[in-house]
Amino acid sequence: MITRRRLLGVAGASGVLATAPSLFDIAFAADGYINITAGPAKAKLINANTADSDLWLYDNSTPGPEIRATVGDRIKVRLINNLEEPTSIHWHGLRIANDMDGVSGLTQEPVMPGEQFEYDFVVPDAGTFWYHAHNKSWSQVARGLYGPLIVDEKKPTFDKDHDLTLVIDDWRVKNDGSFDVESLGNLMDWSHGGRLGNWLTVNGESRPTLELKRGEAYRLRLINAANARILDLDPNRFGAKVLAYDGQPVEDVTAPLYAPMLLGPAQRLDLVVIPEEDFALEELSGDQPFEFAYFQIKDGASTGEPVRYPRPNPLPEPELDKAKVFEIDMTGGAMGRFTETVYKGQVLSNEDMRRTGQIWAFNGVANLADDPAFTVQHGETIVLAVKNDTAFAHAMHVHGHHFRVIERSGSTVDDGKPWRDTFLIGPDQLVKIAFVADNPGKWLFHCHMLEHAAAGMNTWFQVG
Numbered sequence: 001m002i003t004r005r006r007l008l009g010v011a012g013a014s015g016v017l018a019t020a021p022s023l024f025d026i027a028f029a030a031d032g033y034i035n036i037t038a039g040p041a042k043a044k045l046i047n048a049n050t051a052d053s054d055l056w057l058y059d060n061s062t063p064g065p066e067i068r069a070t071v072g073d074r075i076k077v078r079l080i081n082n083l084e085e086p087t088s089i090h091w092h093g094l095r096i097a098n099d100m101d102g103v104s105g106l107t108q109e110p111v112m113p114g115e116q117f118e119y120d121f122v123v124p125d126a127g128t129f130w131y132h133a134h135n136k137s138w139s140q141v142a143r144g145l146y147g148p149l150i151v152d153e154k155k156p157t158f159d160k161d162h163d164l165t166l167v168i169d170d171w172r173v174k175n176d177g178s179f180d181v182e183s184l185g186n187l188m189d190w191s192h193g194g195r196l197g198n199w200l201t202v203n204g205e206s207r208p209t210l211e212l213k214r215g216e217a218y219r220l221r222l223i224n225a226a227n228a229r230i231l232d233l234d235p236n237r238f239g240a241k242v243l244a245y246d247g248q249p250v251e252d253v254t255a256p257l258y259a260p261m262l263l264g265p266a267q268r269l270d271l272v273v274i275p276e277e278d279f280a281l282e283e284l285s286g287d288q289p290f291e292f293a294y295f296q297i298k299d300g301a302s303t304g305e306p307v308r309y310p311r312p313n314p315l316p317e318p319e320l321d322k323a324k325v326f327e328i329d330m331t332g333g334a335m336g337r338f339t340e341t342v343y344k345g346q347v348l349s350n351e352d353m354r355r356t357g358q359i360w361a362f363n364g365v366a367n368l369a370d371d372p373a374f375t376v377q378h379g380e381t382i383v384l385a386v387k388n389d390t391a392f393a394h395a396m397h398v399h400g401h402h403f404r405v406i407e408r409s410g411s412t413v414d415d416g417k418p419w420r421d422t423f424l425i426g427p428d429q430l431v432k433i434a435f436v437a438d439n440p441g442k443w444l445f446h447c448h449m450l451e452h453a454a455a456g457m458n459t460w461f462q463v464g
Contacts, residue, residue: 032076033118036065036089038133038145039082046199046206050177056083056143062204063167063225064131064147071126071151071313077119079111083140086110089119090134091149092266092397093247093421096121098441101399104135106368106442106460125313126153127247128221128268130167138227138450139184142172142195146225151247157308158219164210166281166293168263169225170197191334191359193392194228194265194449200283200292208293212275213300217307219243220271222281224263228449230393230424231283232260235271238279238295244270248402248419249310255416260284264395264424266448272307315402315419318434323381326374328445329389330425332360332456336390341366343456358456360390360447366456373445375462376437383434384445388425394457395448396431397422403435422448437463 029035041057044050058064069075081087088110090102100121104110111117129149133140148165156163172180172195189195202208212218220240224231234257235242241253246268253272263269273279275297282289331339341348343358343366353359358366362373376382383406386396404417409430425431440463447457 029078033078034065034067034076035078035080037080037082038087040084041144043204044177045171045173045179045201046177053171053173053177053179054181055179056140056145058145058147062144062201063169064145066147066165067131067149069123069149069151071123071153073151074120074122079117079119081111081113081115081117083113085136086112087133087135087140087145088117089131090399091119091121091129091131093127093129093268093402094121094149095124095400095402095439098400098439098443101441101443102134103399103444106444110135123151125247125315126151126310127244127249127313128165128223128270129247130223130225130266130268132225136454138190138195138454141225141450142184142227143179143181148221148223150221153310157310158217162217163219163221165221165223166202167204167223167225168231168292169201170229171199171201172197173199187354187357189228190357190451190455194451196229197226200290202281202293207291209296210293211296211298214276214297215274216300217272217274220273222263222269222271224265224267226265228265228451230265230285230395231263232285233263233269233281234259234261234284235273237282238273238275240271240273242269243272243310244268245418246402246421248315249312250418251312251416253309262424264393264422264448265450266395266397266422267420267424272309274307316436316438318381318383318404318436320381320383320406320434323383323434324376325383325385327363328373328384328386328459329363330360330387330394330457331364331389332366333390333392333452336392339364341456342369343367345370357454360452360456362457362459365459367458368460372442372462373459375464377464378438378440380437381434382437383432385430385432386425387430388427391427392449392452393424393426394452395422395424397444397446397448398433398435399444400439400441400463401435401437401443403433405431406434407432439463
């Protein structure tokens, strides 16, 4: 069972940051590209009376601009790098062409300071996705380089007034309320549970209040943008049902929900709620529920029409009887099992691990090797059997594909085996996932506890 985490409390009144502008507020270039600038920014994370935080943001907002499209649309984004170091953008959860995936050092060269890079791709699936920096992600995402990407169905099931995007992040702040830049890269975080913050925001706001209308159906799109925090949620507390996991609609919206539901780093959860009274989003891992967003219910004008739910995207179904099985053994970290670990072709000593920060491994290899973990042909069904021989939970992300969790030791598999692009795995647990390798190229498989990825939990596979 995945260890529940305690949300650290910070006293003080809530404050407001600039929330993500809509697509219509984004600067389009004459050639049809959306210009998005990554650069330094100052903001107050808790309230107007606290110190400024030195952040790195897209277009000076947190989260970055919401990019909104319709399934089948072509999206063209020009990344302008005004940072002091190289960067790139990964389009998390999108099954797009490999050279647009945005992984520095694997699918593209990082975009150097003062330079630009043009992303150009077609979105194949409707759903809730997001984009974030993918060079030194442990630092750049922690500083605020992320934003939502929403792909509507051809005929949207909820209008814009009933379709709410909620980007959740936890920031590590100091006593004066400012972002704790100095603690980035802390080896204790890298070797333990990752960088956990002590202040939650939703769309850049501290404990915001939103108004909904009584008896009207709303879609809540939850995106966990935190570096490492797993959120404990219970939609049953306000009568919600699950519409989608990681952007992919479920087959049965009426299915009963287990509680608490764990929303790991990079995961998304779409809910439908028809409110009758005020309610809150609560984090439940502490001794008491922590309300991090509150909804006030006003009188509405419900028509009583049935709710229309999104239809599943056409993903290829794995053929398990023909599957190729590959094993991933996760080792290292504090209190975990260590094995001989190779990094850049060299076996690491204990001193090497401390010096390089490479303290986790997949199959005895830390971070990206020259050769892929495995190579498969286009269209083959793949089963990854992932064994967690460490003392911590991990959020494992497959780039370029969605998969079904087909086995989870010590626990039941979700009814219907919903599609995911990121799965949680607890200490000493074995999880098996299955997918069709239908997207050619070099694809990353890594832990989305971003400190764990930087410290060795990165590998890749080749689809021929």
